[in-house]
Amino acid sequence: MTEGGKEIERLIELMARLPGLGPRSARRAVLALIKKREMLMDPLARALAEVAATVRECEICGNIGTGPRCAICLDPKRSDTELCVVEDVADLWAMERGRSFRGRYHVLGGVLSALDGVGPDELRIPRLIARVEEGAIAEVILALNATVDGQTTAHYIADQLESLPVELTSLAQGVPVGGELDYLDDGTISAALRARKRL
Amino acid sequence: MTEGGKEIERLIELMARLPGLGPRSARRAVLALIKKREMLMDPLARALAEVAATVRECEICGNIGTGPRCAICLDPKRSDTELCVVEDVADLWAMERGRSFRGRYHVLGGVLSALDGVGPDELRIPRLIARVEEGAIAEVILALNATVDGQTTAHYIADQLESLPVELTSLAQGVPVGGELDYLDDGTISAALRARKRL
Ligand SMILES: [Zn+2]
Ligand SMILES: [Zn+2]
Numbered sequence: 383m384t385e386g387g388k389e390i391e392r393l394i395e396l397m398a399r400l401p402g403l404g405p406r407s408a409r410r411a412v413l414a415l416i417k418k419r420e421m422l423m424d425p426l427a428r429a430l431a432e433v434a435a436t437v438r439e440c441e442i443c444g445n446i447g448t449g450p451r452c453a454i455c456l457d458p459k460r461s462d463t464e465l466c467v468v469e470d471v472a473d474l475w476a477m478e479r480g481r482s483f484r485g486r487y488h489v490l491g492g493v494l495s496a497l498d499g500v501g502p503d504e505l506r507i508p509r510l511i512a513r514v515e516e517g518a519i520a521e522v523i524l525a526l527n528a529t530v531d532g533q534t535t536a537h538y539i540a541d542q543l544e545s546l547p548v549e550l551t552s553l554a555q556g557v558p559v560g561g562e563l564d565y566l567d568d569g570t571i572s573a574a575l576r577a578r579k580r581l
Numbered sequence: 582m583t584e585g586g587k588e589i590e591r592l593i594e595l596m597a598r599l600p601g602l603g604p605r606s607a608r609r610a611v612l613a614l615i616k617k618r619e620m621l622m623d624p625l626a627r628a629l630a631e632v633a634a635t636v637r638e639c640e641i642c643g644n645i646g647t648g649p650r651c652a653i654c655l656d657p658k659r660s661d662t663e664l665c666v667v668e669d670v671a672d673l674w675a676m677e678r679g680r681s682f683r684g685r686y687h688v689l690g691g692v693l694s695a696l697d698g699v700g701p702d703e704l705r706i707p708r709l710i711a712r713v714e715e716g717a718i719a720e721v722i723l724a725l726n727a728t729v730d731g732q733t734t735a736h737y738i739a740d741q742l743e744s745l746p747v748e749l750t751s752l753a754q755g756v757p758v759g760g761e762l763d764y765l766d767d768g769t770i771s772a773a774l775r776a777r778k779r780l
Contacts, residue, residue, distance in 0.1 A: 387647045389635055393628040399621060401613050402606040410763075411599040413671050415629070416636055416645055422598055423633045429592040430614070430626035436588055437615050446615055448586045472612050564609075 390416075442513075444489030444506050446471055454478075454487060461485045463520040467510060467539065469493055469527060472564045477525055480571035485523075488513060493531040494538055507539065514546050523578060524552040551578040589615075641712075643688030643705050645670055653677075653686060660684045662719040666709060666738065668692055668726060671763045676724055679770035684722075687712065692730040693737055706738065713745050722777060723751040750777045 390412060398408035415423040439445070440452035447453055454460065454474075464485025468474050474487050490505045502508065514522060522543060526532035540550055553575060589611060597607035614622040638644070639651035646652055653659065653673075663684025667673045673686050689704045701707065713721060721742060725731035739749055752774060 387636075387645075387652060389628065389631050389647060390645065393625075393632050396621065396625045396628050400610040402609060403601065406763075407601040409674060410601060410671065412632075413669075414600050416632070416670075419633060419636075422595065423629060426592075426595045427626060427629035427633050429588065429595055430622060430629060433588050433592050433611075433615070434618060434622045434626050437586075437618075446586075446589065448588060453586060470612075471615075472609065475608060564605075 443487045444471075444491055444509075445474055445487060459484075462518050464523065465513065465519045465521070466523045466525050468525050469532065469535075473525065473527070476564045476566065476571060477575075479568045480575060481568070482572045482575050483523075485521075490526075490535070493526065493529070493535040495531050502538065502542075505535075507542070510539065511542055511546075514543055514548050517547075519548055521549040521551060523575075524550070525575075526552070553578055642686045643670075643690055643708075644673055644686060658683075661717050663722065664712065664718045664720070665722045665724050667724050668731065668734075672724065672726070675763045675765065675770060676774075678767045679774060680767070681771045681774050682722075684720075689725075689734070692725065692728070692734040694730050701737065701741075704734075706741070709738065710741055710745075713742055713747050716746075718747055720748040720750060722774075723749070724774075725751070752777055 393415075394405070394408045394412050397403055397411050398405045400408075403411065415426065436448040437446055438448065438450070440447050440455055441450050442455045443452060445452040445454060449456075461484055464483070465488055466474075466477060466483055466485060467488045467490060468477060469490050469492060471489055474489055477483055477487070488506065488510050490507065490510070492500055492505050494500055494502065494505070513519065522539075524536045524539060526536045536552060543550055553571075592614075593604070593607045593611050596602055596610050597604045599607075602610065614625065635647040636645055637647065637649070639646050639654055640649050641654045642651060644651040644653060648655075660683055663682070664687055665673075665676060665682055665684060666687045666689060667676060668689050668691060670688055673688055676682055676686070687705065687709050689706065689709070691699055691704050693699055693701065693704065712718065721738075723735045723738060725735045735751060742749055752770075
C-alpha cells in the first residue's frame, strides 16, 4: 500500500512487471514520473499510446515496425542476397548496433526447446525455408545465441536448408560460450560477423 | 538506432530517463511491452494517462493523491495529534509500509542544502510551522534521512518549533548513519519509530 490512490497503485504494479524493475524501482520510477509530469509522464503516456496503436510485426522478417513491412525490409540500399537469422528483435537491434551487416533479417521469434514445447512451427522456421526457396538469397548467416537451445536451433535450420543452393554460415569468433548477443558490445558483434565461418 | 521506427526510438529514449533504467534496459522494457501489448502496454498507457490527468499534491501535507486532499489527510481513523515530517513522498510510502504510524504527515519536498541553494522557503517548512501553530498537534516526529542535509534540516525545524507547545521527537534506533529511509526494510522502520527519542 502506498497511500497514493488506486490509480498510482495500479501504475506501480504495471511498471513492476517490466524486466529489470522490481516493486521498489517501480515506485521510484512512478515518483520520478509524477515529479516530471510535463517533461516525462505526459510524453511517455503519449509515446506508449502511439506505439501501442502503430507497432506491428513485419510480414516478411518478423522485425517490428509501424507498417506491414519494416524499415529494413523496405530499405532499397540493403542487399537481398544475405539473410541474417536471429532469435528475437533484441538480437536484430544488437546486430544493427554492430553496423557491419547490410543484408536482410529473419527473426525466428525464439529457439527450439523440448523443455518449453517449442517446435519449428512455433517459430518462423517454415517461413525462413520458404524465403530461401524463393532463390534470391545466396548466404544465410545464423546469428543465434551461443546457448544449448540456440545451437540446437542452428543445427536444425542447417539440416533443413542443406538441400538448397545457399551458403550457410554462423557468427563465430567473439561470441562467448553461453553468451547472449544482446549483452555483447558492438565491436565484438562486428568481429564475430567478419570472422563468420561456413557450417 | 534500433531500426524499429521513430515512435519506438522515442519510447526507448523516454523509458531510459527513468531512474534505474539505462538505454539497454529501456530497450528490453520496450520489447517486453511490445510483446505483451494487450496485457502490459495498453494497460500501462492507460494507467499513465490516468495518473497524469488526476495526480496532484495534497494541499495539506504535500503527499500525492487524486483530489485536493490525500487519502491520509482524509482518513478519519488517523490521529490528528501526531505529525510525521518526511523529506519526500517516497519516504512517506516507506513509513506507511512500516504500518506502525497512524498519525498524519508533512512532506517537506526536500532538505535544506546550501550547496543546491535550497532554503526553508523552497521547502514546505513555513507551512509546517503554520500547521503546528494551529494547535491540534501534540507531537512532531522528524523522520528525516540520516544524511548531513537531513540532520541539518531536522535541527533547523527543531529551532523553529522550539517556542511552540509541541513535543518534538525523531526516528532513532535502527536508522543507519548515512542511510536513506526508502532503502530500509519495513521492520527497521517500525523499530525506529517505536524507539523514537525526544530531541
Ligand atoms: Zn522486415
Ligand atoms: Zn495530505
